[in-house]
Amino acid sequence: SQQGEEDPQALSIQEGENATMNCSYKTSINNLQWYRQNSGRGLVHLILIRSNEREKHSGRLRVTLDTSKKSSSLLITASRAADTASYFCATDTFGNEKLTFGTGTRLTIIP
């Protein structure tokens, strides 16, 4: 079963706007990660946030983590056409080597 569920399933915005997608998960986690997948390609790691962190930044990416609500959000600021892709959250739990993925958010940036 999927540990993470992304919301929304699909999102279309104008270039230059900010994009926010959310991830909810079911059990306590060790780390939460976000990955990007361009059409027909493998996934690429974007950012990792640990369970004791609340917010993390990387370039135009901002990730927040609320362990009390078992949720995370990924914000992409000043979106570009190249940000068009599917975005997945992935979680792992303490002492577990498995990394479980959500179903993804498909982001389309309209030029």
Add this chain to the structure above:
Amino acid sequence: NAGVTQTPKFRVLKTGQSMTLLCAQDMNHEYMYWYRQDPGMGLRLIHYSVGEGTTAKGEVPDGYNVSRLKKQNFLLGLESAAPSQTSVYFCASRYRGVLTFGSGTRLTVV
């Protein structure tokens, strides 16, 4: 360039045929994974390995076998392919929690 290489990239099988998907990484990572990706279902873990000579079942292991005889290689086998195994297969290696993915194998079983 360092990374994860999957072969083949595309394959069409007839029901009942067997095949092996090869994954090779040159980053000396201990952990390796096989996932399948189907529309609307994200990635589901098939099998994984935490080191040379070890394998473990993931979420959807039935119909697949794996081997990790060498640290750099992780093989995924289908003994008797079924149409339900039509999917895109991704291999990944892991270091400090982060996965590095290959470019995938698109398998169609007819």
